[in-house]
Amino acid sequence: MMPDGLAATICSIAVGVVALSVAAAICARILRRPASSANGARECCATTEFREAFAAHRRACDQKLEALLKTLESLEASLPARDEPRPQESLNLSTRARALQLLRAGMSPDTAAVNLGMPTRDVRLLATVSRLLTSG
Numbered sequence: 001m002m003p004d005g006l007a008a009t010i011c012s013i014a015v016g017v018v019a020l021s022v023a024a025a026i027c028a029r030i031l032r033r034p035a036s037s038a039n040g041a042r043e044c045c046a047t048t049e050f051r052e053a054f055a056a057h058r059r060a061c062d063q064k065l066e067a068l069l070k071t072l073e074s075l076e077a078s079l080p081a082r083d084e085p086r087p088q089e090s091l092n093l094s095t096r097a098r099a100l101q102l103l104r105a106g107m108s109p110d111t112a113a114v115n116l117g118m119p120t121r122d123v124r125l126l127a128t129v130s131r132l133l134t135s136g
Helices: 004-031 040-078 093-104 109-116 120-135
Strands: none
Touching (some): 004 040, 093 109, 093 120, 109 120
8 A cells, every 4th residue: 555645745746747737738829829919019029028938937847847757756666566466475265355345345456456455466356256256
């Protein structure tokens, strides 16, 4: 199971990436609009200033995004692999029964695996075998 601090960090990184993407899309759309008034020279100057400010802001955002991505990569690298079986663990009767209870309650195999601290592939196999046995 993922620690709360790590989950919060990953969520904040994702929100930051989405916010940067939306802001960039809005600014790009504004920059593509043609000048429509008689004060074209003034708008051109303002647009040039805006473009320069936008470019500087975008460079700063790109640097922050790169830093966030590096942080995310280091956090992902520090997480233990979930699908690798642990040598001392086995799927005993009580764990299997709990997994079946969660699956019958409508929980997805991936979520049940995380809740029980089991490899995902074991719970998926258990779900498939259970479904085949109950449908036949």
